[in-house]
Amino acid sequence: MIFPRQFASKTTTWMKRVREVAYDAEDCIDIFWYHNGHRHCSQNPIVGWLHKIIHPLKTLRAMHNLSIEIRDLKARALKVSERRLRYRVEAAFGGASDAYTVGRSSPDYNHLERQLPALNIDECRLVGVTEKTESVIRLLEYGNLARLKVVPIVGFGGLGKTTLAVTVYKSPTMKGIQTRAFLAVSQRYDLRILPESLLRQLIRISLRDPSCSREETLKDPLIGIETWHISEIIGRCRAHLEDKRYFIVLDDLWSPEDWENLKVTFPDNDKQSRILITTRNRNIAESCCADSHDLIYNMEPLPFEESKRLFYKKVFKLDKCPPLYQDLEVISDGILKKCSGLPLAILSIGGMLARTKNKTRAEWEKVCDRLGSGLEISATIGGMRRILSLGYHDLPYNVKACFLYLSVFPEDYEIKRGPLVRRWAAEGFISGMHETNLEEVAAKYLDEFVSRSIVTPTRIASTGLVRSCKVHDMMLEVITSKSIQENFISFVGKQQYSTTGHDKIRQLSIQTDGTGSGREQENHNTNFSHVRSLLILRCSKKPLPIIFTHFKLLRVLDLEGCWWLSNEDLKEIFKMSLLRYLCLRRTNVSQLPKLVGRLKQLVTLDVRETSIRELPESATQLGSLKHLLGGRYRHYTRISRVKHFEPHEALMIPRGLKNMKSIQKIANVDIASSSRAMQELGALSQLTKLCAIKSMEEKNGSILLPRPR
Missing domain, CATH: 3.80.10.10 (Ribonuclease Inhibitor)
Incomplete structure (x- = not known):
């Protein structure tokens, strides 16, 4: 639990001490089970009998050390309790309960309907997108040129550039182009992963072609792709695109250098091929335009009336405020002014308010006050982070660990539903009641995140079930900063974040190929004995000399x-x-x-x-x-x-x-x-x-x- 900034720093220090005691208590329990778990089960009764005698002797020193740690832990817990009275934490809790919590109690996740969040996704996100989609398509078709044409979409983070790009990609006009691919670039992309992803998409399309013979469908042209040199992958991509009209989306381009590295993959074959790019930086957009025929689309915030439509669709699933809540309309206007027409901010606040049981004027005024100036004066990253952080604070305490866990994934990483809920359950983040299947509860947590617009679905089944999702890069920044602040997750190779800020690492995410900054940040003296979770993602080379036996509590x-x-x-x-x-x-x-x-x-x-x-x-x-x-x-x-x-x-x-x-x-x-x-x-x-x-x-x-x- 995090307190607002107005609470004294002593209270924050006390909370840090509480977390440390809780983490160390968990360590003691796991160390006990670790040694207990090494008991050997043998079908030979003599061997089993000998092991029962020897095992306690082998673990005697470890158990003695554990008893000392438990004694020390008890003393620390008493000191923390004394500090609670000294710092008057009860007063802080009392103040926070009204000013900080948005009139909600922990939702009953056992009764959440799984399909409801997903079925409302497109309807909400498409508010104000239709006209913009038509405008972008007109730019793509303008002049009816045979040469390769590039159209960048430029705008501040959270304006809905990706949603617009996806809508254009899925439009009937663009679907008419048989060879298409959608690539998420991100701030720190891998030079190898993007061409590989493109090639996989192109191969998949070619195998679905009705003209493809049965013999061709039974072959796997991607066998051994992990060992191919990047130049071979790019060459195969160009060969697939050379004689076809194609449409490629490059989502979230961060630098002109990225474009220079990527554009060699796309041949100018005079077949009216098109590339759509999204970026926050106009200079990058201009660098992507080859000549005057390449036009830039400037993404604008939603007009106020469309902001209201989006907000009410998220909160009430209606185009306007229902008669029962007319007294909330004035407060809604105040909230929306602070969101400045940014869909991400509107959906985040709307998703939070949609989950409140008591939709009263007083509660909504508290939300409006907590937004401060929001984005009303100017659209800044700090203002957006403050708005997105409210969604985290409003989550029930038992769900916050699942929220923070999303930071282990790299930017623009497609998170699959099945593995995610199984990991949450394995981490011990899920509390089951009445013999409830832990993974079913975890799946409902994910649906709650979808409902609150914390994550964005990328694949939805015909039943409405979200199969995979992504975290918006600005939301990911908020989650990552919270995770580091609470010593929840440490990183190797994640830009702007260090692994060495804490003595005891609990969750470790390694995101480096072993050749760049990740290795420079890596500390060989780091103690991995407390790590509970190890994820190595997007690492084409061994990132560091890992000895898995050092992770004994994993x-x-x-x-x-x-x-x-x-x-x-x-x-x-x-x-x-x-x-x-x-x-x-x-x-x-x-x-x-x-x-x-x-x-x-x-x-x-x-x-x-x-x-x-x-x-x-x-x-x-x-x-x-x-x-x-x-x-x-x-x-x-x-x-x-x-x-x-x-x-x-x-x-x-x-x-x-x-x-x-x-x-x-x-x-x-x-x-x-x-x-x-x-x-x-x-x-x-x-x-x-x-x-x-x-x-x-x-x-x-x-x-x-x-x-x-």
Whole structure:
């Protein structure tokens, strides 16, 4: 919990001490379970009996040190309690309850309708966009020129440039251009990732072409792309685009140098191809324009009437203020003036007010007062951050950890629903009641973030369920600063943020390829023994000499896309006895350690798109495992909801699978031709999702399966 700036610094210091005591208490508990979790279970009764005698002796020193730490912790807790009285924190709480909390109680997430937030997304965000979309399309078509044309959209952060670009991209006019791609550039983009993303989109489009033969659809032209040089990837992109009319969107360009690096990918083929760019900087926009035929679209704030429409749609799902709340209209006008027509600010405040149970004049006046001058005088980054921060303060305390966790992801990173809610649950951020499935509660938290416009959906299922989302870069700045302030997350390689500001790191996000500033910031003396979560994202090279056994209290280990990862790196991973979430997706790993079964608390094991085809025998001892995800799929077929599998790429079901009683989801497994596999699957009473394939004898033995979530 964070207090407003008007509270004394002593209160803030006291809160920091409380957090430190709480973190250290958690450390003591986890250290106890860590040593307790190393007890060896053996089928040999003599070995088991000997281990029961030896294990307490081996851990005697550790338990003695732990008892000293607990004694010290009790003394610190008493001092913190005394300071609470000395600093009169009760008065601060009392003052905050009225001036700081917007008349809300913790919402009952168990009764949230999952589909409601998503169904209202487009309707809200499209307020005032139709005319702007038509204007941009006219600029793209102006002159009907055959040569490649670039149109930049320029405007302050939060004006809705990305929403406008997406709307243009999805418009019937632009859909008529068969070869299209949408690329998020971001402030710190990877020179390799963008061309690779472009090539993947182009390949996917070509394979969906009705003229594409069956033989071509069965091939995977992207095999080994992780090892290709960047020049080869760019060359293949140019080859795909050379003889086609294409439309490319480059969202959020930050420097002229970025454009110089990217434009070599796009050939000027005299086929009326078009590139749409969004940027905050007019100088960058001008540098992208080759000549006078390239026109710039200046993004303007919403007119006041459209601001009101957007606000009321978010709060009441209506175009105007309902008669029951007419007394709020004057206050709404005051709030909107401080938002200065910026959709991001309007949606953030509207999403917060929509969740309040008591929509009274007094409560809304408090919100208006807390906005200060907002953006009324001038649109500044500081003013926008202040507005976006209100959404964080209004969240129930138990949801704030999930909010802060979003900062582990890089800018413009597409966050998938399934992995995110599984990570939240594994981190211990979710409190279940009445045996509620923790991941179902986590999914409702995500829907709440969508409803409050904290995250922006990028993929929505036909049912209205949000499949993936992104965090707006300005919102991400707010979340990141809050995370660092609370020592919630530390970073390696994230621009403007340091990993060494705190002695004890709890969550660590590594976002570097090992060649730039990330390595310069890295401190080899950093103590990793307190880290609970390690995510290595967008790292094409090994970022630093990581020894996983140093992370003894780790709960979440996400190494997706780390192609440099080898079997040798994981040889002692079984010693992480507290590990709950292990993702090795899209890595070079071909087998798991033989003793992986010692990870008794492991809930999720994701080895999709690796070379792992068989699990060690000990894997059947993973009694807590709920999600077993394996196999490799090649590409989208022409049937949009189906993926193509080849039998040898599925994960073989281990003998003894029936012993894994907690399994709820199994993805991409080969049930072979024997009845044993089917019988073992039938014994799993908790199984709710199964994506399985059966080996075929035909030459092209393959079957079509629903796309795994």
